[in-house]
Amino acid sequence: MEHVVASTGKESLQPADMMDFHQLFLTLPGAYIVMAANDPVFTIVAENQAHADIALADPATSVGKPVFDVFPDNSEKYRTTGESDLLNSFRKVIRTGKPDTMPLLNYDVKDAQGKFVEKWWRVTHYPGRNTHGKVAYVIQATEDITKERVTAKKFEMARVQLDSALDVGLVSTWYWEIDSDIVIGDRILARSFGVSAESAANGLPLGIFIKAIHPDDRDRVTAAIQDCVKTGVEYEQEYRTIDVSGKQRWVIARGRRQEDADSGMRYMLGIIIDLTDRREAEEKFRHSNNMFNALFQSSVLSVAVADMDGRIIQANKSFLKSLGYTTRDLRRGLTSRQITAPQSVEVTTQIYNALRNDGQTESMEKTYIRKDGSPAPMLVSAVRLPDNENQFIAVMFDISENKKLEAINQAKDEFIGMASHQLRTPATVVKQYVSMLQTGFAGDLNKLQKEFVDKAYDSNERQLHIVNELLKTAQLDANNYVLTKRRKTVAKILDRASNEMLELLRSKRQKLVIKGTALHSKVYVDATEINLVMVNLIENASKYSDEGTNITVTCTKLSKRVEIAVSDKGVGIAQDDIGRIFGKFTRIDSKISDTVRGSGLGLYLVDKIIKAHAGDITVKSTAGKGSTFTIRLPYAH
Numbered sequence: 001m002e003h004v005v006a007s008t009g010k011e012s013l014q015p016a017d018m019m020d021f022h023q024l025f026l027t028l029p030g031a032y033i034v035m036a037a038n039d040p041v042f043t044i045v046a047e048n049q050a051h052a053d054i055a056l057a058d059p060a061t062s063v064g065k066p067v068f069d070v071f072p073d074n075s076e077k078y079r080t081t082g083e084s085d086l087l088n089s090f091r092k093v094i095r096t097g098k099p100d101t102m103p104l105l106n107y108d109v110k111d112a113q114g115k116f117v118e119k120w121w122r123v124t125h126y127p128g129r130n131t132h133g134k135v136a137y138v139i140q141a142t143e144d145i146t147k148e149r150v151t152a153k154k155f156e157m158a159r160v161q162l163d164s165a166l167d168v169g170l171v172s173t174w175y176w177e178i179d180s181d182i183v184i185g186d187r188i189l190a191r192s193f194g195v196s197a198e199s200a201a202n203g204l205p206l207g208i209f210i211k212a213i214h215p216d217d218r219d220r221v222t223a224a225i226q227d228c229v230k231t232g233v234e235y236e237q238e239y240r241t242i243d244v245s246g247k248q249r250w251v252i253a254r255g256r257r258q259e260d261a262d263s264g265m266r267y268m269l270g271i272i273i274d275l276t277d278r279r280e281a282e283e284k285f286r287h288s289n290n291m292f293n294a295l296f297q298s299s300v301l302s303v304a305v306a307d308m309d310g311r312i313i314q315a316n317k318s319f320l321k322s323l324g325y326t327t328r329d330l331r332r333g334l335t336s337r338q339i340t341a342p343q344s345v346e347v348t349t350q351i352y353n354a355l356r357n358d359g360q361t362e363s364m365e366k367t368y369i370r371k372d373g374s375p376a377p378m379l380v381s382a383v384r385l386p387d388n389e390n391q392f393i394a395v396m397f398d399i400s401e402n403k404k405l406e407a408i409n410q411a412k413d414e415f416i417g418m419a420s421h422q423l424r425t426p427a428t429v430v431k432q433y434v435s436m437l438q439t440g441f442a443g444d445l446n447k448l449q450k451e452f453v454d455k456a457y458d459s460n461e462r463q464l465h466i467v468n469e470l471l472k473t474a475q476l477d478a479n480n481y482v483l484t485k486r487r488k489t490v491a492k493i494l495d496r497a498s499n500e501m502l503e504l505l506r507s508k509r510q511k512l513v514i515k516g517t518a519l520h521s522k523v524y525v526d527a528t529e530i531n532l533v534m535v536n537l538i539e540n541a542s543k544y545s546d547e548g549t550n551i552t553v554t555c556t557k558l559s560k561r562v563e564i565a566v567s568d569k570g571v572g573i574a575q576d577d578i579g580r581i582f583g584k585f586t587r588i589d590s591k592i593s594d595t596v597r598g599s600g601l602g603l604y605l606v607d608k609i610i611k612a613h614a615g616d617i618t619v620k621s622t623a624g625k626g627s628t629f630t631i632r633l634p635y636a637h
């Protein structure tokens, strides 16, 4: 058996002093095995202890044997393809005379307890030359790199995780040299704290970052950092910052104090996680939750959550109060059937059908029944809960007050109708008798008598006028109103109205000017009713204007309708009052209205009559300058 020896070149050394290289080889900490370059046998010529240990072999038996007999190539590749990477590597070293490192090898070995442990090896083949310089041996060096490999793998994993976290912009890293007060951070940190990425990379004093913290959180964060520096406790704080765009962000920062063993330099190292999106989502959720709760607790609306089988699951105070139930009753179980009045069973079925088919209902009138058996009319609308198909939320508005008011209003209308009817007959009789006196039927009247009788006639006329307006109003309100329509030219309508107004206009020395392009246009109207409209508008124009002013009626042809505008130069109407003048019994205070008599019903009737003719009416007015009332009526076909 040959020994591997090397010449030291120091011939002066005595043999006794010379190193026993063979012994050295055997005890080297690295694992080595030496093969003769006798391809294809590759006889093992030496194996050191370290190799024997990892290969579970015994140098005494392996030396002198072909290497593949002792250590057969049991690689996957060899078994499947018959090609051996080991053999190839041997041959390469012999051919090139250069070392060859093989791909990493995974080869598990038994530990002291006989348990297999995963091992990773790096195998390198070196050429071993004889005295002629020829490659006569292949030296195999096997390094156990399991530890490095595990560390590298862990490191790689951590790097991938950090990279992906950094990529999505959620995690940033920072480093603070405590004594020199320099903070170095990445671009995400820079963004969260409103500083430039470049300056954060170069380093900034901690104070700059502290300044970007929301004032309400600043002291708490500073204290926590100081605590960490002083005591070494872990630093962890959640707080708000103001970012580059001035937007508030939520972050959580974690860090740890470290000390360099050699230099004694103290530093803090940490990360910051951006929680803004999560916080905002939480905030939105909280907000909508609060809104819902506010709505739920509202004392105006009754709110209940029920299931499609009609069981009431949740209800607010207002709901319970309007129906006279208690929370206890609700806990014991309350059903839709229990609270539905018999006359509303059908509406309830409609509600459930709409919920099933469309997921929601229009608002509907439903009469509920209180615990004491009395009816509770409500306006209800319901919608199915998006996250629970079997439940819906119903919102109810108590309309019992409205119902009461409606009833009172109706009674009032009926009263007005009845009273005015009763008043008209005697007033008409008075009119007849006074007329008889005026015409001398009961003998001639002296001047004073005549004056008194004329005054009585005028007052009675006014009373009759008001009674007629009241009657008409009652008729319209009760929908007891039938139009008898005929084709009429605008000229004819205006003729009749202006004739009726002659007396009034003369008494106020006012001139009525009628003009426009539509005088011969025809409209389809109830002549008596339209006359009432025109008389009212012209009368108002006269009443609310000074003596001697002009009143103009302009009729214009529009594409589909005729427009008739009555303008005056009177007191006008303030903008705030315009919306009210068509109301029932509405009179607006002005310097003239105190002296002018009126019931406040005229424009109410005008508006109703025009609408009944499928027309409309608008007003333009400037206080102190005058008003224009414009009606539009469809052409007669």
Ligand code: ADP
Residues within 6 Å of the ligand: 536, 540, 541, 542, 544, 568, 570, 571, 572, 573, 581, 586, 587, 588, 589, 590, 593, 597, 598, 599, 600, 601, 602, 603, 604, 627
């Ligand atoms: P009234 O019987 O009081 O005239 P109306 O319903 O006809 O009732 O009119 C309502 C109110 O509108 C009047 O009291 C008056 O203040 C205002 N008004 C109506 N027409 C005119 C007008 N041409 N100029 C100024 N104010 C007017």
